[in-house]
Amino acid sequence: MAPRKSTRGKAPMEQLATKNPRVAPRSINKYTVQCEKCSKWRVISTVEEYEEIRCKMEESPYVCACDDPANIEYNATRTWAIDRPGILKTPEGFTRSLEVRRDFSRIDAKYIAPTGKKLRTLNEIAVFIEENPTYKDVKLSDFSFTSPKIIEDTIPEDVN
Numbered sequence: 001m002a003p004r005k006s007t008r009g010k011a012p013m014e015q016l017a018t019k020n021p022r023v024a025p026r027s028i029n030k031y032t033v034q035c036e037k038c039s040k041w042r043v044i045s046t047v048e049e050y051e052e053i054r055c056k057m058e059e060s061p062y063v064c065a066c067d068d069p070a071n072i073e074y075n076a077t078r079t080w081a082i083d084r085p086g087i088l089k090t091p092e093g094f095t096r097s098l099e100v101r102r103d104f105s106r107i108d109a110k111y112i113a114p115t116g117k118k119l120r121t122l123n124e125i126a127v128f129i130e131e132n133p134t135y136k137d138v139k140l141s142d143f144s145f146t147s148p149k150i151i152e153d154t155i156p157e158d159v160n
């Protein structure tokens with residue numbers, strides 16, 4: 001099954017979920033960005049670098065070393081999910097975690113606080129900041145629970 005042709009322009013960032021649906025936990029295992037100029041997909045090696053690109057995407061679209069051969073192809077051998085550009089970088093000390101639901105219906109975003117506490121809503125984050133004055137300078141607006149949208153055409157066929 002071939003994936004939808006081009007997603008560029010609308011949502012130029014993509015993330016890949018795991019290849020094998022039976023391997024748990026199904027989390028994002030590769031971060032990729034599409035070049036604005038040559039349309040090649042590029043694997044971004046760290047989530048920090050990826051978040052940096054994603055947060056600036058709207059003002060400064062990503063451009064690669066276009067002469068280099070592509071290091072990943074956009075096709076249905078992997079499950080892909082489109083991320084929203086503009087989501088801010090995860091505040092220092094916190095980890096943003098994305099988990100793909102068993103049935104591939106959606107991806108859930110949560111944050112893990114420096115203490116290890118899992119935070120699933122903005123309200124939980126607000127309470128955490130209030131209870132932990134060390135993080136009083138962390139802004140609530142730096143957090144986003146907007147999760148990448150799974151591209152249906154790339155969901156493995158044996159998933160119910």
Ligand SMILES: [Zn+2]
Nearest residue numbers: 035038064066
């Ligand atoms: Zn390029």
